[in-house]
Amino acid sequence: MRAILTxxxxxxxxxxxxxxxxxxxxxxxxxxxxxxxxxxIAELLELPPEEDGVSLVFDDAFENLASVGWPILRDxxxxxxxxxxxxxxxxxxxxxxxxxxxxxxxPLMSWDSIGRLAEEGLEIGSxxxxxxxxxxxxxxxxxxEVAGAAADIEKQLGSRAAGFAYPYGDLDDxxxxxxxxxxEWACTADLDTLGAGAMPLRLxxxxxxxxxxxxxxxxxxxxxxxxxxxVRRAARDARRWAVGRGLA
Ligand SMILES: [Zn+2]
Numbered sequence: 001m002r003a004i005l006t007x008x009x010x011x012x013x014x015x016x017x018x019x020x021x022x023x024x025x026x027x028x029x030x031x032x033x034x035x036x037x038x039x040x041i042a043e044l045l046e047l048p049p050e051e052d053g054v055s056l057v058f059d060d061a062f063e064n065l066a067s068v069g070w071p072i073l074r075d076x077x078x079x080x081x082x083x084x085x086x087x088x089x090x091x092x093x094x095x096x097x098x099x100x101x102x103x104x105x106x107p108l109m110s111w112d113s114i115g116r117l118a119e120e121g122l123e124i125g126s127x128x129x130x131x132x133x134x135x136x137x138x139x140x141x142x143x144x145e146v147a148g149a150a151a152d153i154e155k156q157l158g159s160r161a162a163g164f165a166y167p168y169g170d171l172d173d174x175x176x177x178x179x180x181x182x183x184e185w186a187c188t189a190d191l192d193t194l195g196a197g198a199m200p201l202r203l204x205x206x207x208x209x210x211x212x213x214x215x216x217x218x219x220x221x222x223x224x225x226x227x228x229x230x231v232r233r234a235a236r237d238a239r240r241w242a243v244g245r246g247l248a
Contacts, residue, residue, distance in 0.1 A: 001221045002044055002194040004055045004187060004205040009062045009093075010069045015102040016209055017060075021068055023212050030218055031056075032076040040079045040123055041163055041185055041203070049196040052221060056080040057187065057205070059127060059165055060093055061114065063107040070117055083127035083165040083187075084114060086152035095131045098168065111156045118157055125163035126150050126183065133168055134175040146178040163187070176201050191233045193226075 008017035010024045019027075031038050037053045044055045056073070058065050061084045073080050088095065090110040093103075109117075118124050128134070128145040129152065137145065146164070153161045162184045166175060169189020179186040185200040192204035210232055211217040219225040 001225075002047055002049060002051065002053045002198075003192075004041065004044070004057055004194070004203060005208050005211075005217075006057050006059060006187075006189075006205045007069070007208045008059045009104070009106055010064045011062075011104060011106065013102070013104045015104055016100060017103055019208050019212055024069060024208075025072055026214065027208065027211070027217050028072050028076055028078060032078055034218075034220065036220055038078045041081060041187075044194070045185065045198070045200060049194065049198075054220075057125075057165070058082040060085060060131075061089070061109045061127070062093070063109050063113070066109050066113045066117060070120070070122060074120055079121065079123065081123040081125050081163055082109075082114070082117070083125045083163070084109075084149075084153065085127045085129070085131045085167075086149045086156075087129035088131065089114065089156075093131075097131065097133060115157055118159070123163070124153060124157060124159070124161055125165060126153055126161045127165050128167055131167045133170040134166055134178075135170045135172040139174065142174060142178050146175070147182050150182045171202075191229070191236055193229070 007019060010021055011018045012020045039053050039055060041055045044053050047053045056078065058080060061082050065082060088108055092105050092107055094105045114124060126149045129149045132145060134142060150161055164179045164183040164186040166186060166188055171188060180201045185203060187203045187205055190204035191206065
């Protein structure tokens, strides 16, 4: 089974974007000890679909990745990718756009921190300039958010970002084309493993939030793991259907 596992913030709030430090450490130590290969996304995409592999990614570039998460991964020798919101570097995630009062406002890494982690092996990807819903912006703004953010990263770090993540997982065909004109691969928020037909510019992911309880991530690759994922996906699809019709 191949999959991309998404984290946002490592903090004790219990919000939908958070896992606490002990959970994160448990995940990392289990992955380091398991037979499942932890690889960068470019390598994951080259693995045959039936092979076992996981990529770890972090959206938004929270400061707690530099202070808590990355040291754990680095010491275990695990690769990872962070998606940076270039217009908010050194600021916070107070960009609104998600109607969930449980999400904490937390500091984001500075360019200095990002550069230091990049030197230590963390892969840097783009997550736009200002974290908009890309399916709601006009063409000029779309260009600025995608190509502009990639240019910011190249200017600050001197290297190109191969990867991209769509904020909120929101995309349309224009957003996919924009991402594809600058990047080699891009992550959605679709909840799934990577099947044989995985498209590099529409990569699904698994949200680490759903694997917080002991035993859940550790069931990786088993039929139990797949069955739980199907239930989770059905619940999410039903909720989206209800929200789309104003029923929830
Ligand atoms: Zn984000």
